[in-house]
Amino acid sequence: MKKIKAIVVDDAAFMRHAITNILETDPLIQVIGTAENGIEGLEKIKQLHPDVITLDIDMPVMDGLTSIRHIMIESPVPVVVLSSLFSDGAITFEALRLGVVDFVPKPSGAISVNIDQAKHLIIDRTKMATSVNIGNIRRVRLPQWNVRDQLDDRYHFRELDYIITIGTNLSGPNTIIRFLTKLSPAIPAAIVVMKEISPKIIAAFVERFDEKVPWKIKMAEEGQVLEQGICYICSNEKTMELRRNLQGAICLKVVSPTADPLNVLFSSAAHIFQQNTIGLLLTGTGRDGADGFVNIKAESGVTVVQDAKCCVYPNLTENAVERGVVDMIVKENDLPSVIEKLMDS
Secondary structure (H helix, E strand, C coil), X not given: CCCEEEEEECCCHHHHHHHHHHHCCCCCEEEEEEECCHHHHHHHHHHHCCXXXXXXXXXXXXXXXXXXXXXXXXXXXXXXXXECHHHCHHHHHHHHHHCCCEEEECCCCXXXXXXXXXXXXXXXXXXXXXXXXHHXXXXXXXXXCCCCCCHHHHCCCCCCCEEEEEECXXXXXXXXXXXXXXXXXXXXXXXXXXXXXXXXXXXXXXHHHHHHCCCEEEECCCCCECCCCEEEEEECCCEEEEEECCCCCEEEEEECCCCCHHHHHHHHHHHHHHHHEEEEECCCCCCCCHHHHHHHHHCCCEEEEECHHHCCCCHHHHHHHHCCCCCEEECHHHHHHHHHHHCCC
């Protein structure tokens, strides 16, 4: 098979060497170049035409975020960020907003002797990045949003009539950000998003996300009671479902791990909200979610998928369509208006 050509961009010589060694333990990956900063990395991309790059954030001359902006405009190529700055919400949010395939934390600091612990994840993300539809990667343009001036638009305290459950994995954060910049927080619904994002990153990501959209964004946690106008975000490394607590309120519950956490989330939502359940699958890979869609339809809820032509990774939505469990196929830009109309009907 044709080898995947990769470039490693990191200002630390140790990390360039370590990441190169990790990637080349896989016989399908060849590191064709390295760079010490963003400017050098951009030059190498133009010269060598790699299939994917790994990119540090904290670098001299040109940092990682500036590099991503230039790369996506001048020489689009899938980017996997490998950085120790995962606890900085502004950085993680911005990188994912700009359209990187994934943000992988470096373990134990910027220069780590135990980088080998992340070997599987680094190789996996690098290989999967090469199957991305690069033409569908685009940065999210954020609206001007002042939380203090628009609190009335944010908190309506309406009845919680509907649940919107959203499933996505690779490149999902970028799509979710775009979706929630356009969806009205006044709808009578709560949102639960399950996506592929490192548990080390999610708290910082959510904190920054909350500042940028009119929805209230919270990290999904055990026992949280669902409220209208709030979007709860959880990593698919946990399996969560909706249940009623002893007081009868609908809450989030962490349950035993499963290989198909979206099916659990969708099915539990349908059990409680029945015909007022909206299931939405976005960009991603795999077959998870389709069985959950079966249960949503059985309760007369509505199942929606992002049009595969708009997906960075179309596999997740295509599998659900092939199963015959999808009510609506919608272009990405139309998703907010379609979801709002479903609650008006």
